[in-house]
Amino acid sequence: MNQPASGEATPVEAAMRRFDAAVEALEAAVERRLEVERQEAALAAQLHVVGADRSRLAAALDGAQAKAERLEGANDEVSRRLGSAMETIRAVLATHER
DSSP, X not given: OOOXXXXXXXHHHHXXXXXHHHXXXXXXXXXXXXXXXXXXXXXXXXXXXXXXXXXXXXXXXXXXXXXXXXXXHHHHHHHHHHHHHHHHHHHHHHHHHO
């Protein structure tokens, strides 16, 4: 068998170093993948919160719009009644002025 010179690695030792390096690279890749999955889970949770907020805000907006429409209707009714009352007052004043 051919023995390497002193200080040189045997083929088995060289193969073991390559294997160790490959295992370390694989472990690093797995850790990166796990980190990506953790980030994806965090983003999914944030997306869920944003979706819930959006739904809540949409419901609040619908309520505010409905209230604004009711107030606009009430405002129109008050305006109509004030106009009618002013006309009645004018008619009464015109009658008394004669």
